[in-house]
Structure formats: structure tokens, C-alpha cells
Amino acid sequence: MEYWLDAVQNKEKRTVFDFTETENQKLIVKSVKEFCERYLTAEKIREMDDKGHPYPKDVAEGLCSLGIVMGTVPVEHGGSGIDWITQSMIAEVIGYYDPTIATAAGFMAVETGWGFTIDRHCSENVREKYIKPAIKGEKFVGIATTEPAGGSDVAGFKSTAKKEGNEWVINGEKTFISGTEECKEWGGGYWINVRTGPMQPEAPHRNMTSFFLPIDAEGVEIQEPYRDAGRMAISTGGFKMKNVRLPDEYRLGEENKGFYYTMEGFDNARMLIASSCVGVIQRVIDEAVPYIKDRKIFGRPLAKYEAIQFELAEIYREMEALKLMAQKTAWMQDIRYQEEGMPEKTSNAKTFKPTDVAKWISLIKWKGPSLALEAARKAMIWLGAAGYTKEYLLEAAWRGVMSYVVGAEGGLNIQKIVVARELLGKEFIPYK
Amino acid sequence: MKRIIVCLKQAVDVSQLKVDPKTNQLLTASAPKKISDFDKNALEEAIRIKEKLGEAEIYTVTVSSEDAKAVLREALAIGADKAYFVNDPSFQDVDTSATAYILTEAIKKIGEFDLILCGEASLDSFSGLVGSRLAELLNLPLIASVRKLTVEDNTVVGERTLEDAYETVKAKTPALITVTREINQPRIPSLMMIMKASKKEIVTWTATDLNIQKEKVEGKIDVIEVLAPKTERKKIMITGENKEEIAEKLAKALIQEGVVGR
Numbered sequence: 256m257e258y259w260l261d262a263v264q265n266k267e268k269r270t271v272f273d274f275t276e277t278e279n280q281k282l283i284v285k286s287v288k289e290f291c292e293r294y295l296t297a298e299k300i301r302e303m304d305d306k307g308h309p310y311p312k313d314v315a316e317g318l319c320s321l322g323i324v325m326g327t328v329p330v331e332h333g334g335s336g337i338d339w340i341t342q343s344m345i346a347e348v349i350g351y352y353d354p355t356i357a358t359a360a361g362f363m364a365v366e367t368g369w370g371f372t373i374d375r376h377c378s379e380n381v382r383e384k385y386i387k388p389a390i391k392g393e394k395f396v397g398i399a400t401t402e403p404a405g406g407s408d409v410a411g412f413k414s415t416a417k418k419e420g421n422e423w424v425i426n427g428e429k430t431f432i433s434g435t436e437e438c439k440e441w442g443g444g445y446w447i448n449v450r451t452g453p454m455q456p457e458a459p460h461r462n463m464t465s466f467f468l469p470i471d472a473e474g475v476e477i478q479e480p481y482r483d484a485g486r487m488a489i490s491t492g493g494f495k496m497k498n499v500r501l502p503d504e505y506r507l508g509e510e511n512k513g514f515y516y517t518m519e520g521f522d523n524a525r526m527l528i529a530s531s532c533v534g535v536i537q538r539v540i541d542e543a544v545p546y547i548k549d550r551k552i553f554g555r556p557l558a559k560y561e562a563i564q565f566e567l568a569e570i571y572r573e574m575e576a577l578k579l580m581a582q583k584t585a586w587m588q589d590i591r592y593q594e595e596g597m598p599e600k601t602s603n604a605k606t607f608k609p610t611d612v613a614k615w616i617s618l619i620k621w622k623g624p625s626l627a628l629e630a631a632r633k634a635m636i637w638l639g640a641a642g643y644t645k646e647y648l649l650e651a652a653w654r655g656v657m658s659y660v661v662g663a664e665g666g667l668n669i670q671k672i673v674v675a676r677e678l679l680g681k682e683f684i685p686y687k
Numbered sequence: 688m689k690r691i692i693v694c695l696k697q698a699v700d701v702s703q704l705k706v707d708p709k710t711n712q713l714l715t716a717s718a719p720k721k722i723s724d725f726d727k728n729a730l731e732e733a734i735r736i737k738e739k740l741g742e743a744e745i746y747t748v749t750v751s752s753e754d755a756k757a758v759l760r761e762a763l764a765i766g767a768d769k770a771y772f773v774n775d776p777s778f779q780d781v782d783t784s785a786t787a788y789i790l791t792e793a794i795k796k797i798g799e800f801d802l803i804l805c806g807e808a809s810l811d812s813f814s815g816l817v818g819s820r821l822a823e824l825l826n827l828p829l830i831a832s833v834r835k836l837t838v839e840d841n842t843v844v845g846e847r848t849l850e851d852a853y854e855t856v857k858a859k860t861p862a863l864i865t866v867t868r869e870i871n872q873p874r875i876p877s878l879m880m881i882m883k884a885s886k887k888e889i890v891t892w893t894a895t896d897l898n899i900q901k902e903k904v905e906g907k908i909d910v911i912e913v914l915a916p917k918t919e920r921k922k923i924m925i926t927g928e929n930k931e932e933i934a935e936k937l938a939k940a941l942i943q944e945g946v947v948g949r
Binding site for chain 2: 278279281282283285286289290293320321322323326330335336337
């Protein structure tokens with residue numbers, strides 16, 4: 256059984272169970288590591304975490320110059336045309352070097368996951384004005400779906416768009432949005448989802464349309480950013496939209512089908528966050544292991560105690576499981592896009608239904624951040640008081656990954672609902 | 688400037704080199720390999736010259752008894768146009784003299800060139816002899832340990848790093864330059880550069896292809912032993928009534944050890 260796995264190296268065919276990295280993947284990972292060792296050192300991460308947002312533009316531009324931000328965007332659209340397996344490998348490296356997850360949040364999940372999806376469904380004008388500059392690090396693009404009355408619960412969405420001639424008039428509010436300060440400073444915009452028809456209580460996801468909203472559009476009022484607990488280098492904020500007028504070419508995909516396009520974006524962003532968490536966990540292990548081997552208590556190194564070494568072994572086992580699951584998911588996503596044909600959206604998926612992929616993505620989005628949180632928490636306890644200090648990046652990782660447990664890109668429990676829905680059937684969805 | 692040749696060594700990544708705790712021997716066989724850092728600077732300088740002048744071909748030459756394709760691919764990704772790999776099992780114990788000889792034969796076979804760039808020494812063995820030996824064998828002017836390089840028409844001007852001074856030397860091309868780490872910061876190849884590199888050519892030659900004479904590659908140097916230096920902590924505790932007293936004692940101890948204040 257053979258599948259096409261790697262767009263990087265001449266679309267070669269490889270067997271399913273071959274986990275060997277291709278020569279190009281090895282070099283790509285090496286390049287990203289070299290960049291991080293130069294520009295995302297532990298000292299730099301600590302400085303970024305202490306200083307807070309906005310994210311350092313020079314670092315963002317450097318990441319972009321490597322071609323790893325929106326790497327999966329086709330070459331003819333300004334991207335690098337790599338596959339999701341390779342993009343996931345990159346996300347893992349980014350998570351390792353910035354375990355506060357600010358870099359992964361801003362430039363893997365948000366810009367890459369969502370930027371790629373915007374590129375799939377946007378007009379040529381939006382691509383030229385926003386996607387291509389964002390790929391170069393000149394602008395910032397992101398996702399703004401959550402509203403004060405609902406995030407994963409789309410029934411709470413109140414923002415609307417009404418068509419007037421060839422324009423849409425948009426009103427509403429979006430909140431808990433990543434990168435608002437960066438977007439404000441660098442220029443760019445957001446994928447938004449708004450109602451373009453009446454809310455149907457039995458199917459609240461219907462009658463929603465996606466748009467690309469330039470941050471500097473008249474009528475957009477950016478709010479003060481939140482004071483987050485973690486991932487301090489990237490901002491979280493919100494904005495109000497008051498009679499914002501957008502030409503129809505800012506619409507993403509077909510009218511009233513915005514929910515489905517949005518789920519595609521969530522799939523991509525969730526996948527990259529899960530892979531980033533593999534990197535975070537490896538970093539947690541690498542930070543903690545020298546300490547527990549060196550630090551003696553009651554005459555023996557901490558690592559000699561089974562209470563600690565068994566926890567380490569368990570974390571490692573789960574991290575390796577997560578890595579395999581994340582790689583499989585990326586491989587499924589590659590097949591999904593290959594069969595659909597890029598960049599046009601079609602319904603030719605044969606090997607996997609989008610809901611199959613969504614189930615796996617929910618599995619890893621559920622497992623990744625919660626496992627990273629647990630790894631950081633346990634490692635802090637192994638290190639005792641030292642683990643509670645800023646001498647180590649453990650506490651920064653702990654604060655950072657929590658954002659993906661509580662809600663970013665869909666909270667923990669919504670992932671469980673997606674998995675259970677696929678196992679039990681739609682009739683067992685708890686909120687219906 | 689039509690062609691620049693860069694000599695690249697696949698060196699042991701000394702930052703990841705482990706030492707056998709019992710024998711103190713360096714575990715070089717299991718250590719990861721990479722482009723010698725200084726040679727990467729040489730390659731970067733070649734690319735900068737090419738960018739400045741608008742055109743020039745950059746060829747790399749690597750001599751090794753082991754597989755070095757990964758290193759050559761990286762060089763191509765960074766910006767070399769073509770890589771020559773001189774690979775033969777008989778090169779296992781080559782010393783600097785033999786390496787320079789093999790490189791000479793390879794460069795002669797490549798043909799014309801305007802400039803040869805080498806790192807001033809290799810990351811692992813750090814003898815710093817190959818560049819100068821190569822210049823001698825090819826009968827080329829040599830500017831060694833260059834930290835700044837300017838290329839104009841058919842001349843090169845190199846600023847050399849000496850012990851306590853800088854020296855500016857001018858030479859006519861073709862010439863051979865060895866560079867220091869401070870000459871530049873090598874670029875990190877982007878995804879597109881990596882992907883484009885997979886279409887670039889790697890030419891592999893054996894000892895036979897270059898008519899290498901066996902007796903010339905036989906080691907003239909016998910390496911008896913390579914051991915990691917043993918460093919034992921002195922565990923001296925400096926105490927005192929106040930910070931000034933402790934600082935004074937520390938300063939005296941450091942001077943006494945020859946660490947500072949020579």
C-alpha cells in the first residue's frame with residue numbers, strides 16, 4: 256500500500272509505515288532549528304515573555320524569510336508549497352524553542368493554519384493585498400470568530416452582514432482574538448464569520464458567511480488587549496465592527512456556508528498547535544532531566560526516585576503517542592487536500608471524509624495542549640521551588656499551553672464532543 | 688569573476704561530541720557531522736561575491752571516505768551551484784597533506800577558476816594547514832585568515848587577522864583565500880532554497896577518477912591517541928568578611944592561576 260506523502264521532494268511515493276524523514280525534510284528541520292538557535296534562544300524567549308506583546312517584528316520577518324509561515328500555501332500564491340507533514344514538523348520545532356507557545360500560536364496556528372485557509376477561499380485582490388505580504392512578514396492575518404456570547408457555541412453569534420448592492424455592511428463584535436496588536440501595528444486583517452441570514456435554532460451554524468476583514472477598514476474599533484496569563488509575546492484582544500462596508504470580493508467562499516469553511520481553518524490551526532505541543536513537551540523534558548539527574552535529595556539524585564522517573568517515562572510515552580497521532584493526522588490532511596485538488600475546493604475526497612480528519616484533529620488538539628500542560632506542571636513539581644521560578648521556562652510553558660486547554664482554537668471539551676459525535680452519531684450531540 | 692571554488696569539509700559536530708567516561712576517548716564515530724563552520728563562512732562569502740558581482744558559478748569540493756551527501760545538499764541549499772564529492776574508502780585516514788593533494792587533483796579536473804575559498808581551519812581537527820598546502824600545490828597566491836574581503840576586477844584585497852594587528856594584502860586572481868568566522872554570518876537556507884537545491888547536481892568522483900596515487904594519500908602522520916583533556920575542579924571556596932575582601936581574594940587567586948592579569 257503506497258500513498259503520496261511528500262510534496263517537498265518531487266511528489267515521491269512512499270510506503271505508509273515509513274517514518275523516515277526525506278532529505279529535504281531533514282534540511283528544513285535543520286534550517287528551522289538553526290534559526291531558532293540564533294534568534295529564539297532561551298534568553299530571548301524569557302525577554303519576550305517578560306516584555307509582552309507585540310511580537311518582535313524582526314523575529315517574525317525572520318521566520319517568514321525561511322518560508323515556514325504559511326509554508327503550505329502554493330508556490331504560485333507566494334508560499335513554499337510544502338505538505339502538512341512537513342509543516343507539522345516545523346511547528347514541532349517552533350514549539351520546542353518557544354515553549355511559551357506564543358510563536359506557535361501567532362505564526363503556526365493562526366497565520367499558517369488560517370492564512371492557508373484564507374488563501375484557499377479568497378479573491379485574487381485579497382491574496383495580493385494581504386496574504387502575500389503576510390507570508391513575507393510584512394502584515395499579519397488571523398482568525399476572529401469568537402464573540403462575547405459564543406465561541407464554540409455558534410448559536411451565540413450575533414454579528415451580521417447585510418448586502419447593499421455589491422457591498423456588505425457588517426456590524427457586531429469579536430473577542431479573544433489572537434494578534435490584534437500585531438495586526439494593528441503591521442497591518443493585515445482577519446477571517447470573520449457573520450450571520451447573513453436568520454439564526455435557525457435547530458441549525459445555528461447555517462446562514463453564516465465568512466469574510467476577510469482588513470483591520471484598518473472604516474468602522475473597525477480595536478479594543479484594549481487582554482492581560483493574558485501566558486504566551487505573553489502575542490496579543491489577545493477584540494474589536495467592534497460598526498457599519499463596516501466590505502466589497503463582495505472580501506467574501507471568503509460561498510454565501511451562507513461560512514461555518515464549513517471555518518471548520519477547515521480550525522482543522523489546520525488545531526493540527527499545528529498539537530504538533531507544537533510535541534515540541535513543548537520535549538523541551539519540558541530537556542529542561543527538567545539535567546536538573547533531576549543532578550539535584551540530590553536524601554543522598555540520591557531526584558531521577559533515582561520512581562515517583563519522578565515513572566512520571567517522566569509516562570510523559571515521554573504519551574508524547575511519542577501524540578507525535579505519531581499528529582503525523583498521521585497531517586498525512587490524512589495531505590491526502591484530503593490532494594484529493595480535493597489545491598487550491599480549488601471540490602468534493603472529491605475519497606480516502607477520508609472531512610469528518611474523519613476532523614475527528615483525528617480533535618483527538619490531537621485534545622491530547623496535545625492538555626498533555627503539555629500536565630508535563631509542565633509535573634516537571635515544575637519535580638524541580639520544586641526552582642521549577643516555580645523564571646530561571647526555567649517550565650512555568651512559561653505551563654502558562655502558555657493553558658491557553659489552548661481553556662479555549663484557543665476550540666477548548667478541551669469541544670474536542671471531546673467532536674470525537675464522541677463521530678463515535679456515537681450526531682443524535683448524541685449533548686447540546687441538541 | 689566566473690567561477691569560485693569553495694572547499695568544504697564534513698566535520699564532526701564538536702558541540703555534540705561525547706567522551707567515553709572510562710577511557711576519555713572521543714566518540715567521533717557516533718558523533719553527528721556537519722559542514723565545518725569556517726567553511727560555511729567561506730561559502731557564504733562566495734555567495735556574497737556572486738550577489739555583488741551579479742554572476743559567478745560557485746562550486747564546492749568535498750573530500751571524504753564517508754557519505755557526505757547531506758552536507759553537500761545543505762551547501763547547495765545555501766547557494767552553491769554545483770557540488771563535487773571526492774569519495775573513496777582509501778581516504779579514511781588522510782592527513783592535511785593528502786587532503787590538499789586530493790583537492791588539487793579535483794580542482795585541476797574541474798578546470799578554470801578565479802578564486803578558491805577555504806575556512807582558515809576545520810572545526811574538528813583545527814590544524815589550519817589544508818588551505819595553505821592547497822595554495823602551494825596549485826601555485827596560487829594565498830591570503831590566509833581573512834576577516835574582510837573585497838573583490839575588484841582581477842584582484843582581491845583581504846584584511847587578515849593577526850595576533851595583535853590587522854594586515855591588508857592584495858593579490859591577483861586566481862588566488863586562494865582562507866577566512867575566519869568573523870568575516871560574515873552564514874545565511875540559513877529557506878524552504879524554497881532547499882527545494883531548489885534538490886535539482887542541483889552533485890558530481891561524485893573516486894580516487895580512480897582523479898588518478899590519485901595511493902602512496903600520496905597514505906598518512907604521513909601517526910595519530911597515537913586523541914583524548915579529551917581531564918579537567919578536575921579545584922573546589923576552592925573563597926570566604927571573607929565582606930564583598931571587597933572576597934573580590935580581592937578571588938582576583939589574587941585568578942592571577943595566581945594565570946587566568947587573568949598576565
